[in-house]
Amino acid sequence: MEADDQLPQLSKKEKRHREFLDRIDLIGRDFSEAKERIYFEKLAAFKQELRDVQDGTHQEFAERVALLEFERNAAIKKAELFRNYQLECAMAMYQAEKEAYDQEYLAEKQGLREKILQQLEERRKKLKEDRENFDVSNEVSSESQKTTTRKTTRAQAAKMTDEKKEGRGKSKGKASNGPTLPIQVKDHEMYEDLAMMRRRA
Numbered sequence: 771m772e773a774d775d776q777l778p779q780l781s782k783k784e785k786r787h788r789e790f791l792d793r794i795d796l797i798g799r800d801f802s803e804a805k806e807r808i809y810f811e812k813l814a815a816f817k818q819e820l821r822d823v824q825d826g827t828h829q830e831f832a833e834r835v836a837l838l839e840f841e842r843n844a845a846i847k848k849a850e851l852f853r854n855y856q857l858e859c860a861m862a863m864y865q866a867e868k869e870a871y872d873q874e875y876l877a878e879k880q881g882l883r884e885k886i887l888q889q890l891e892e893r894r895k896k897l898k899e900d901r902e903n904f905d906v907s908n909e910v911s912s913e914s915q916k917t918t919t920r921k922t923t924r925a926q927a928a929k930m931t932d933e934k935k936e937g938r939g940k941s942k943g944k945a946s947n948g949p950t951l952p953i954q955v956k957d958h959e960m961y962e963d964l965a966m967m968r969r970r971a
Contacts, residue, residue: 822828
């Protein structure tokens with residue numbers, strides 16, 4: 771009691787100042803303790819987050835990976851659609867060119883076939899004309915020979931008759947054994963004889 775009585779009495783102002791300092795000191799100690807606690811808590815959270823990233827279980831990492839995967843799949847799908855479109859265009863161009871080449875081939879083939887058939891038909895007509903001309907020539911030659919023979923025979927008979935009338939027996943023998951005289955046959959007479967022969971046939 772005597773010691774307490776010997777301590778100086780503090781005024782209210784001094785007491786409030788001391789209490790203020792004590793509170794500041796307490797706050798400082800609490801802040802230091804809280805700072806250390808917060809640091810270790812954040813460090814532990816960081817280490818856990820690092821392990822989650824390495825394990826592939828980190829939420830933000832998984833969300834971003836999912837977004838990247840979605841964008842990748844969309845890009846691949848777009849590339850596949852474009853590839854299919856290019857393939858369809860290329861196939862359509864190929865089919866169009868193939869049909870054009872086929873039509874050109876068929877047209878040239880048909881043209882060549884018609885040309886060959888026309889040449890064969892012309893050869894057939896020529897052979898037929900040659901045959902008909904050959905037959906006509908043979909008929910004309912045969913009829914001409916017959917006509918010439920008839921005329922020659924008539925001429926020789928008339929000559930022999932004249933020689934008999936004149937009483938030239940020697941000339942008669944020569945006339946019967948001598949060469950026949952050539953007689954010119956005109957074209958219109960030859961064709962008339964040929965027409966008459968055809969009417970008889």
